[in-house]
Structure formats: C-alpha cells, structure tokens
Amino acid sequence: MESPLHHFEVHTIIPIHIGGLDLSINNAVVAMWVGLAVIGSMFLLPTRKGLSLVPGKLQSVLEIAVEFIRNLVYEFIGEEEGRKYVPFIASLFLFILACNLIGLLPGSYTITSQLVVTGVFATGIFILTLVIGFSKHGMHFLGILVPPGIPKVLIPIMIPIEIISMLARPISLAVRLFANMTAGHTVLAVLFGLAMTGPLWLGWLPFGFTVVINGLEIAIAFIQAYIFTTLTCVYIGDVIKLH
Amino acid sequence: MSKNSGFRQGMQVAFRLGTELTVATSIGGLLGYALDNFFGTKPWGLVVGIVLGSAAGCLAVYRVAMTLTLEEDDTNNDLE
Numbered sequence: 001m002e003s004p005l006h007h008f009e010v011h012t013i014i015p016i017h018i019g020g021l022d023l024s025i026n027n028a029v030v031a032m033w034v035g036l037a038v039i040g041s042m043f044l045l046p047t048r049k050g051l052s053l054v055p056g057k058l059q060s061v062l063e064i065a066v067e068f069i070r071n072l073v074y075e076f077i078g079e080e081e082g083r084k085y086v087p088f089i090a091s092l093f094l095f096i097l098a099c100n101l102i103g104l105l106p107g108s109y110t111i112t113s114q115l116v117v118t119g120v121f122a123t124g125i126f127i128l129t130l131v132i133g134f135s136k137h138g139m140h141f142l143g144i145l146v147p148p149g150i151p152k153v154l155i156p157i158m159i160p161i162e163i164i165s166m167l168a169r170p171i172s173l174a175v176r177l178f179a180n181m182t183a184g185h186t187v188l189a190v191l192f193g194l195a196m197t198g199p200l201w202l203g204w205l206p207f208g209f210t211v212v213i214n215g216l217e218i219a220i221a222f223i224q225a226y227i228f229t230t231l232t233c234v235y236i237g238d239v240i241k242l243h
Numbered sequence: 244m245s246k247n248s249g250f251r252q253g254m255q256v257a258f259r260l261g262t263e264l265t266v267a268t269s270i271g272g273l274l275g276y277a278l279d280n281f282f283g284t285k286p287w288g289l290v291v292g293i294v295l296g297s298a299a300g301c302l303a304v305y306r307v308a309m310t311l312t313l314e315e316d317d318t319n320n321d322l323e
C-alpha cells in the first residue's frame with residue numbers, strides 16, 4: 001500500500017543542473033505553472049476583445065473577486081494608502097487560491113503543502129513590511145518595538161517580547177497555510193487508504209468520509225487563501241499606521 | 244454580505260489565535276537555545292526564551308481578542 005505522504009513527494013521530470021544548482025523541472029514547478037496559466041487565462045480571455053461595459057459571465061465573476069479583494073485591502077490598510085497594494089494582494093490571493101484548488105484534483109500536486117513555498121511567500125511579505133516601515137517612518141519605525149503607554153521600567157522586557165512577536169508573524173503565516181494544506185491532504189490519503197484496504201462491507205464508511213472531507217477541503221482552500229491575504233493586509237496596515 | 248463577513252472574520256480569528264500562541268512560544272525557545280549555544284550559558288537562555296516567547300504569544304492573542312471585543316462593543320452600542 002502507498003504511504004499517505006506519497007503525494008507530497010517531489011519527482012524530477014526534466015533534470016537541469018547549472019553550476020551545482022539543481023534547477024530541475026519537477027511536478028511542483030509544473031503545478032505552479034498550471035496555477036499561473038489558469039489565473040492568467042482567466043483574466044486574459046474576457047479582456048482579449050477589450051472590457052465590455054455589460055460584463056459577461058467570466059468577467060462578472062472576476063469583477064466580484066477583484067472588488068472583494070479591494071474592499072479587504074481598503075478595510076485593513078485604508079483607502080488612501082491601500083490603493084497601490086491592491087494588485088500585489090490580489091495576485092497573492094488568486095495565486096494561493098488557484099494552487100490550493102489545483103491540489104485537490106486527483107494526481108496533481110499541492111505546492112502550498114510545501115513549507116518552502118509558503119515560507120518564501122511569508123519571508124517576502126516580512127521583508128516588504130520592513131521596507132515599507134523604514135521607508136515611511138525612517139528610524140521612528142523602531143518605535144513599533146515599544147508599545148505606547150507602558151511604564152519605563154518594563155521597556156527592557158517589552159523589547160525582546162516585541163521582537164519575538166514580530167518574528168513570529170511570518171512564521172505563523174507560513175506554518176498556518178502549510179499545516180492546513182498538509183493535514184487535510186494527509187487525512188484524505190489515510191481515509192482513502194483505509195477504504196481501499198478494508199473489506200467492502202466496511203470500506204464504504206471511510207470512502208464516504210473522503211467525499212465529505214473533500215468538500216471541507218474546498219472550503220479550507222478558500223479560507224486559507226483568505227486568511228493569508230487578510231493577515232498580509234493587517235501586517236502592512238500595522239506597519240503603515242505604526243500603533 | 245455582512246452576515247457572511249462575520250463568518251469569515253470569525254474563521255480568520257479562530258485560525259489565527261491557534262497558531263499565534265504556539266509559534267511565538269517556539270520562536271522564543273529557539274532563540275534562547277541559539278543564544279545558549281552561542282554564549283555557552285546552557286539552560287538559562289532556553290528558560291528565559293520560553294518565558295518571553297509565551298509572553299509574546301499571550302500578548303499577540305490578547306491584542307487580537309481586544310480588537311474583536313471593541314468591534315462587538317461598537318455593534319452593541321449601535322443596537323441600543
């Protein structure tokens with residue numbers, strides 16, 4: 001019987017080695033390309049002949065999605081400041097959502113179930129917040145380490161605590177997405193393994209559960225993409241407002 | 244729409260609080276352990292790191308919860 005973690009393994013499809021670097025094309029890279037292609041074609045197809053004033057089916061879905069993300073950004077960052085972050089947040093949300101949903105197709109690969117992928121996203125967002133903070137507030141940005149209205153005696157204790165909670169942000173962002181996707185897919189694989197190994201009069205029970213949990217996984221795919229982007233907005237908003 | 248956004252925000256807070264506490268504690272512990280290895284002060288960095296890390300986790304959870312209760316108070320005031 002296959003291991004329940006089998007579908008997280010990375011298989012090299014086209015080996016490419018350049019100067020000691022392993023740049024091989026593997027199934028994770030292909031899944032990422034598929035995600036990009038789905039999102040890209042979804043947005044390019046209705047705009048190919050120019051945007052119509054009366055939106056078609058696909059265009060109205062996309063308009064609702066973009067409007068939803070724009071309202072999210074305005075809510076957490078503010079309308080004035082948030083305007084320039086909308087494209088970044090929208091591509092982040094749509095890409096994570098596409099990758100989560102593609103991972104649910106049998107035989108495909110969930111790139112968001114790899115800590116490397118989510119970790120790179122979260123590290124990039126962390127560096128982005130630091131760059132925004134320092135460019136906006138200069139050295140005053142270090143004041144984020146001292147919360148307002150605390151007694152002076154507590155400052156030596158508060159600074160390490162604030163540093164830890166700053167560092168915990170990107171890691172919890174990465175771990176949350178990775179853990180939810182990995183756990184859900186492992187549960188599906190375990191239940192399916194039970195269904196396949198058990199006798200038929202017992203096997204229908206775990207098989208029924210896989211159907212239900214598959215529905216739950218679709219909801220988790222949306223919710224996790226939403227949480228990832230919301231928290232990105234919250235972190236960027238925190239850095240801009242500085243308390 | 245407003246009912247829906249309440250559900251979404253609830254899910255967001257639920258998923259957020261769970262990881263925030265554990266991750267902050269483990270970050271504090273790891274930082275303390277690294278400092279121990281660096282300075283050779285074996286158990287003390289880990290102890291202080293875990294204490295500070297759990298304090299940071301509690302603080303993060305407290306902040307999220309405070310924004311939540313403030314929002315609830317606002318809606319209650321609107322009803323009155």
